[in-house]
Amino acid sequence: MRPIExxxxxxxxxxxxxxxxxxxxxxxxxxxxxxxxxLYLGSITFFFFVGGIYALMIRLELLTPQGDFxxxxxxxxxxxxxxxxxxxxxxxxxxxxxxxxxxxxxMIGAKDLxxxxxxLLSWYIYLLGGIVTIYALLAGGVDTGWTFYTPxxxxxxxxxxxxxxxxxxxxxxxxxxxxxxxxxxxxxMRAPGMTWFRMPLFIWSHYATSLIMILxxxxxxxxxxxxxxxxxAGVGIFNPKLGGDPILFQHMFWFYSHPAVYIMVLxxxxxxxxxxANFSRKNIFGYSFVAFSSLAIAVFGxxxxxxxxxxxxxxxxxxxxxxxxxxxVAIPSAIKVFNWTATLYKSSIxxxxxxxxxxxxxxxxxxxxxxxxxLAALAVDVHVSDTYFVVxxxxxxxxxxxxxxxxxxxxxxxxxxxxxxxxxxxxxxxxLVIFVGFNLTFLPQFVAGYLGMPRRYHAYPPEFxxxxxxxxxxxxxxxxxxLIPAIYFVWSMRYGRHAEANPWHxxxxxxxxxxxxxxxxxxxxxxxTWDAYEFAPPEETEVVGTLRGEYDxx
Amino acid sequence: xxxxIPLIPDSASSVSWKVDALFFYLSGITLFFTxxxxxxxIFFVIRYRRRTPYEIPRPVxxxxxxxxxxxxxxxxxxxxxxxxxxxxxFEQYKxxxxxxxxxxxxxxxxxxxxxxxxxREINELHVPVGRKVxxxxxSEDVIHDFFVPAFRTKADVVPGRxxxxxxxxxxxxxxxxxxxxxxxMNHSGMTGSxxxxxxxxxxxxxxxxxxxxxPATAGQQLYQTLGCASCHGANGEGGRGPALTGTFxxxxxxxxxxxVIADEAYLRESIINPQAxxxxxxxxxxxxxxxxxxxxxxxxxVAYIKSLHVGGQQTPVxxxxxxxxxxxxxxxxxxxxx
Numbered sequence: 001m002r003p004i005e006x007x008x009x010x011x012x013x014x015x016x017x018x019x020x021x022x023x024x025x026x027x028x029x030x031x032x033x034x035x036x037x038x039l040y041l042g043s044i045t046f047f048f049f050v051g052g053i054y055a056l057m058i059r060l061e062l063l064t065p066q067g068d069f070x071x072x073x074x075x076x077x078x079x080x081x082x083x084x085x086x087x088x089x090x091x092x093x094x095x096x097x098x099x100x101x102x103x104x105x106x107m108i109g110a111k112d113l114x115x116x117x118x119x120l121l122s123w124y125i126y127l128l129g130g131i132v133t134i135y136a137l138l139a140g141g142v143d144t145g146w147t148f149y150t151p152x153x154x155x156x157x158x159x160x161x162x163x164x165x166x167x168x169x170x171x172x173x174x175x176x177x178x179x180x181x182x183x184x185x186x187x188x189m190r191a192p193g194m195t196w197f198r199m200p201l202f203i204w205s206h207y208a209t210s211l212i213m214i215l216x217x218x219x220x221x222x223x224x225x226x227x228x229x230x231x232x233a234g235v236g237i238f239n240p241k242l243g244g245d246p247i248l249f250q251h252m253f254w255f256y257s258h259p260a261v262y263i264m265v266l267x268x269x270x271x272x273x274x275x276x277a278n279f280s281r282k283n284i285f286g287y288s289f290v291a292f293s294s295l296a297i298a299v300f301g302x303x304x305x306x307x308x309x310x311x312x313x314x315x316x317x318x319x320x321x322x323x324x325x326x327x328x329v330a331i332p333s334a335i336k337v338f339n340w341t342a343t344l345y346k347s348s349i350x351x352x353x354x355x356x357x358x359x360x361x362x363x364x365x366x367x368x369x370x371x372x373x374x375l376a377a378l379a380v381d382v383h384v385s386d387t388y389f390v391v392x393x394x395x396x397x398x399x400x401x402x403x404x405x406x407x408x409x410x411x412x413x414x415x416x417x418x419x420x421x422x423x424x425x426x427x428x429x430x431x432l433v434i435f436v437g438f439n440l441t442f443l444p445q446f447v448a449g450y451l452g453m454p455r456r457y458h459a460y461p462p463e464f465x466x467x468x469x470x471x472x473x474x475x476x477x478x479x480x481x482x483l484i485p486a487i488y489f490v491w492s493m494r495y496g497r498h499a500e501a502n503p504w505h506x507x508x509x510x511x512x513x514x515x516x517x518x519x520x521x522x523x524x525x526x527x528x529t530w531d532a533y534e535f536a537p538p539e540e541t542e543v544v545g546t547l548r549g550e551y552d553x554x
Numbered sequence: 555x556x557x558x559i560p561l562i563p564d565s566a567s568s569v570s571w572k573v574d575a576l577f578f579y580l581s582g583i584t585l586f587f588t589x590x591x592x593x594x595x596i597f598f599v600i601r602y603r604r605r606t607p608y609e610i611p612r613p614v615x616x617x618x619x620x621x622x623x624x625x626x627x628x629x630x631x632x633x634x635x636x637x638x639x640x641x642x643x644f645e646q647y648k649x650x651x652x653x654x655x656x657x658x659x660x661x662x663x664x665x666x667x668x669x670x671x672x673x674r675e676i677n678e679l680h681v682p683v684g685r686k687v688x689x690x691x692x693s694e695d696v697i698h699d700f701f702v703p704a705f706r707t708k709a710d711v712v713p714g715r716x717x718x719x720x721x722x723x724x725x726x727x728x729x730x731x732x733x734x735x736x737x738x739m740n741h742s743g744m745t746g747s748x749x750x751x752x753x754x755x756x757x758x759x760x761x762x763x764x765x766x767x768x769p770a771t772a773g774q775q776l777y778q779t780l781g782c783a784s785c786h787g788a789n790g791e792g793g794r795g796p797a798l799t800g801t802f803x804x805x806x807x808x809x810x811x812x813x814v815i816a817d818e819a820y821l822r823e824s825i826i827n828p829q830a831x832x833x834x835x836x837x838x839x840x841x842x843x844x845x846x847x848x849x850x851x852x853x854x855x856v857a858y859i860k861s862l863h864v865g866g867q868q869t870p871v872x873x874x875x876x877x878x879x880x881x882x883x884x885x886x887x888x889x890x891x892x
Contacts, residue, residue: 072740076739076741149696149697152696152738156662157738240713245714246697246713246714280611281609283613285614286617286621311710313712313717316643320640320643323636328629330628330632331628334625335624337591338620341591344595345598346614348605348611349602366588366591367584367588373580376639378639378643379569379638379646382646382647382706383706385708386701450577451560451561454732455736456736458742459742460742536612541613
């Protein structure tokens with residue numbers, strides 16, 4: 001066994017990307033992917049808390065069966081805006097634009113992304129889209145649901161549909177440019193020796209995500225544009241009174257918005273692969289299966305949009321095919337879960353905060369994924385679609401999955417990003433609080449949903465109250481749990497203990513440079529001679545459950 | 555008020571136990587895998603916790619055999635769920651023959667219903683136990699969704715086309731009716747009840763609520779006042795326009811060489827957009843009635859045409875399309891037109 005410190009660590013230096021230059025201008029005009037990642041971190045955190053306040057308002061309204069806290073028009077705007085902000089301005093950019101932006105060049109040994117100016121441009125586009133959307137919310141808000149179903153959105157809604165749509169339209173270009181940048185970077189900027197199968201799985205998952213971003217996002221842009229055309233110019237596209245077809249909208253919307261679910265969760269899976277391997281000091285079991293499952297998800301993810309439409313007049317045979325494909329797309333996710341679990345076998349597991357998030361992710365993602373099978377099963381979906389069962393399911397994926405991974409990743413790379421340590425005790429405590437609060441919020445919603453409580457209801461029959469009280473109690477705990485990291489992260493930036501270059505003692509490239517890294521990431525271009533997660537020399541490899549020689553290593 | 559909290563809703567239709575059975579199967583699988591994964595995780599996390607700060611475990615090679623096992627087994631399990639789901643789904647949406655027909659119009663934010671015998675209801679639907687009930691539904695404005703949790707079924711109600719759903723209630727009682735597709739300001743107020751009655755009570759209810767014309771009779775009057783008779787004949791026997799007697803449920807050959815089964819959606823389309831499908835041997839001379847007749851009146855006209863039988867010979871009133879296609883509708887009526 002060799003000590004993990006055996007590789008050379010750079011000599012500590014006072015100059016890093018944070019203090020290389022000073023002043024607002026040096027940030028707003030930066031081309032450094034690490035600074036741009038921090039610009040994103042700041043802005044998505046802002047949007048996360050805006051969306052969180054909406055969530056709080058929803059839960060307060062639903063505490064009692066009567067619609068007493070908010071007027072129904074306000075409530076409709078609140079849940080719409082919660083969805084729009086969280087999906088388009090938090091979840092979709094969250095991991096790729098912050099952690100991905102910061103780490104992709106560092107993990108593959110590059111100085112920056114392939115197109116640093118485009119990277120900065122994509123943040124400005126995001127900001128512009130965000131400002132337009134915030135304007136729409138302040139001017140009067142939007143009440144169509146984040147799904148903008150026609151003909152309600154094109155003809156019947158008296159709210160700021162076009163302005164909100166414009167914000168989403170603009171924001172889409174930020175996604176496309178980020179995806180483009182990642183793909184080119186991963187293809188062309190890898191350090192010598194960093195072959196495809198030596199790349200950390202974080203990179204593979206971002207590669208798959210980027211494919212969806214550039215192939216899917218244009219479709220939502222077109223869809224939003226058509227909604228605006230019909231709304232403003234009265235062109236008949238979706239409204240049957242004008243000769244349109246309202247179901248056409250749903251096909252177009254879900255053609256993007258289902259793959260968008262994978263834009264949100266694939267980067268999270270990448271983070272979890274890093275956390276599981278690094279906090280158990282073990283190479284990921286079945287590396288290539290985990291890597292290719294990301295690509296399989298990206299491809300199959302484009303073929304399942306019709307499972308959102310089982311109760312529309314879509315033909316039953318189309319429903320059957322979409323159901324089959326939805327079961328098929330579940331398999332790559334299951335493969336990942338099994339491989340993560342198998343990785344822990346005979347490993348050395350630490351209980352640091354990021355690992356707690358990773359373990360929480362696997363449990364919650366398992367529940368989220370399995371309840372997805374309920375929705376893919378045609379007969380059951382007919383009963384539970386448009387109920388709280390669906391709401392619970394996708395929050396298990398989006399919050400239990402993506403948000404857990406994001407928080408885990410943020411803790412894990414915090415020393416690298418800021419050069420400071422967060423308080424470990426508070427970290428573990430808040431991870432636990434968030435886990436408990438999350439489950440209390442969303443587990444009862446599965447039951448309420450199967451009992452028939454429809455989603456997007458401002459008032460509801462009293463027999464559902466008990467589940468809503470539990471949910472609201474859980475949401476309060478969850479909200480409290482979220483505030484703790486918000487406070488100690490800010491605190492640690494000034495008062496946290498200084499982090500060494502490699503505080504976790506890990507072999508990844510991003511840990512082989514100082515914390516925080518210099519602007520050019522590495523003093524000299526690294527030459528990679530090891531596989532991802534190579535804690536011990538390969539000749540010590542143990543073979544389990546198979547014949548010797550059947551190695552899966554690249 | 556029950557003193558315990560129910561975990562599944564009332565089960566009151568012929569398919570609800572079938573949906574529940576699949577739901578329990580899925581719940582069992584979910585519970586099994588969740589316990590398997592989290593149990594294994596917890597065991598590993600305790601068993602292989604880091605004991606000394608510097609320990610490095612041996613790396614492990616992957617295993618194609620294991621990967622195959624945990625790809626194939628979940629896939630097989632998924633396929634059992636898939637097949638089961640398909641079978642029950644086809645039953646949920648296959649339109650039955652010899653069902654009681656009820657016409658449903660959704661609008662912001664109410665349900666308007668009319669029985670074939672004429673009774674009108676708002677936000678309430680009375681049905682008997684043990685009879686199949688088929689709903690023929692459309693919307694006046696936005697998309698709604700007719701959802702009865704106790705029957706484990708729902709279907710979108712879409713403007714510009716007819717959708718159908720059916721159920722057979724098995725237990726008398728009063729059950730929630732919800733609009734499940736978000737439809738604007740008072741969406742959560744677009745609720746009502748389905749009242750399931752013993753057949754004798756239902757007959758009493760029916761006889762106590764006369765006074766309304768049946769939809770077919772109302773349709774017959776509209777047929778005269780709208781001037782349909784001048785081309786289609788006083789009793790639908792045909793003239794400059796195609797005959798309407800016996801049309802419903804039959805195959806109609808079209809001028810463009812195609813053919814179509816004359817279902818409700820086809821009749822509706824032919825009234826509001828007559829140029830979309832021209833019957834062989836006739837000219838495109840019929841004016842559109844778009845905007846001149848309401849969805850209620852359209853349904854009455856359709857009901858009247860359905861009631862026209864050839865020479866007293868019974869055509870099956872509820873003949874359904876040959877496929878289990880749920881929305882008996884062809885593509886949206888207006889989409890083919892322009």
